[in-house]
Amino acid sequence: MSQITVNKLTFAYEGSYDLIFENVSFQLDTDWRLGFTGRNGRGKTTFLNLLLGKLEYSGTISADVEFEYFPYPIADRDQLTMNVVSDIYPDYVHWELMREFQLLEVTEDVLYRPFSSLSNGEQTKVMLAAMFIKENRFLLIDEPTNHLDLRGRELVSEYLRTKRGFILVSHDRAFLDHSVDHILSINRTNIEIQKGNFSSWWMNKERQDQYELAENEKLKKDIKRLSEAARRTSGWSDEVEKSKNGTRNSGSKLDKGYVGHKAAKMMKRSKSIEQRQQSALEEKSSLLKNLESADQLKLSQPVYHKQQLLHLDHVSIQYGDRTVCQDVSFTINQGDRVALRGSNGSGKSSLLKLICGEAISHTGNVDIGSRLQISYVSQDTSHLAGSLTDYARACGIDESLFKAILRKLDFARVQFEKDIASYSGGQKKKVLIARSLCEHAHLLIWDEPLNFIDVISRMQIEELLLSYAPTILFVEHDREFCEHVATSVIEL
Structure with a gap:
């Protein structure tokens, strides 16, 4: 070693x-x-x-x-x-x-x-x-x-x-x-090494985040209390200092030395409170530096006029003399979150492309509802280039919502000024997913959407799909994601 x-x-x-x-x-x-x-x-x-x-x-x-x-x-x-x-x-x-x-x-x-x-x-x-x-x-x-x-x-x-x-x-x-x-x-601010696997690291991270959030709330209350106390003490000190020029109720002169000492003592207390407040602020600033933003995204999907969106009946797909899948039958209804699963080469991507309208040689019936709007996320990101603003305009989506989703998926604002072609593989996939979520579609069809996307964003997208509950047909090999998201699984 x-x-x-x-x-x-x-x-x-x-x-x-x-x-x-x-x-x-x-x-x-x-x-x-x-x-x-x-x-x-x-x-x-x-x-x-x-x-x-x-x-x-x-x-x-x-x-x-x-x-x-x-x-x-x-x-x-x-x-x-x-x-x-x-x-x-x-x-x-x-x-x-x-x-x-x-x-x-x-x-x-x-x-x-x-x-x-x-x-x-x-x-x-x-x-x-x-x-x-x-x-x-x-x-x-x-x-x-x-x-x-x-x-x-x-x-x-x-x-x-x-x-x-x-x-x-x-x-x-x-x-x-x-x-x-x-x-x-x-x-966000450091590199950390821990013994154990991902689940134990994530559990420790959540525990640390919760501790820091609780400490942050406590310090916020302390700072508020100390600020109010400092204001009161400062006010009392000023009043006592002013009274040096006043008289007692009996008409006798005040002991100005005593009053000055008392004012100084209260001012010292005020300074002490200010120092404690500054110390609390510094302690607060050291918290939450590594808290990962995972804000919940709130979206809604348009309702289709029928319960059934599409139906495949004994569909087989051929490439030349090779059959990649055979006798595939299933139905997608509103609210379904269906995982399409199978080994590499079993025809998963071909089926998705067929449903999206690509001219693919096949037998059997593909019945897609009239005026059904589909949003498709492909595996390929090589075509992405240019600014996010131009991309949003070309796709006909709301730029503000598009960028808000990307912000919540951990895009820094500086990324908005860069060419999409310079993004990492995971950032490009997030662009495709954000675009899809902005589109006015009855059905989402995502082909391995999580490739290159970081674990925390995967969890966030997972939570989104559970709360947003869109109708979606997807191919994904991340077992945890499929087990949490899919309402049913189609095995090829």
Whole structure:
């Protein structure tokens, strides 16, 4: 076991006045299974690039291991998979690779197929297997679940549980819980390390947030009470000072020395109260710095004039001579929140596109209600560019509501001035989701909407769908999200 030491790390992108990290120091053990979490745009990918030496920074990062990044960059995806493995690890031993393949339920024959012909899940497993058999390496695993179906996530999660020495960036709560033994979190004002999985970290965070909220309320009351006391004492001091020039009721002269002493004493008390008030204000300012904003979003969906929105009857979809799904039948009624589930390649995305009106070769009947308005969120974000204002105008949505939703999904106001093309993957997905929520639609159809979106925003979107209760058909491999949101599941 050795350590990775980060000391006084400071970094900002060229031309930016916003520091991503400022004088950050911490240590990691190289045998930890470390989960890496934080809001989109907080610097997770940036930190991985700093470890890899891709960016210039001030401070020091020292380690006795070499860092390897997943997914491995593959120049020629049409070459045989065995050649891809050789590129990753030229000196690999075949039986060691087969041992890893067995754990991941990958068959040996994939080595003799073009890498591009493998499913996204198979490609993920092959790269992980090849990278883990390399010695003295610390893996930086960046969101491996984005192309894994539910079964694939279970396999990879169990596989990672048997390994040591990696940082795992993932926004899937169940996946993190099963895979890691420590959490590295980028908070609003600091970086924090805790032993345990995501659920234990989140429980501790909620407990700390609740404590700070309670302390904040108590201090607010103390400050109000101290302010009133200071005003009263100051007023009394002034009155006593004025009385030095007055007389007693009996007509005799006042003892001005005594009165002056009394006024000074009361003024001293007033200053003491002011100091206590200032101390309380300083203590209050140290609270709530890492409280994550998760305001509830309040929206309403238009009511469709019929209970049934759409019905599929024995639908099969073909691509050439290949049938991707067969004899699919289901109905969507108002208020349904339906999860469409199945392995990669089972036709989930094709069904969603068919319902949205794309010309896809199929048999069977697709009965969609007349004048049914659908809002579709695709997996693809590559088309997003330009300003949020122009995007809202082009989509015909209310710009104020659109930006309000993004603010509540942790967009800083400075992001509103940037080109959408410069956003992180998670921020781009939030743009699509916010746009969809603004559209006047009877039915939401979302295809893997949570890819790249941070855990806290996932919980927030989850709460939104439970309170807003829209009619929605979605594909999502985040088990926790599906279990909480879906009223029914369609298995392909």
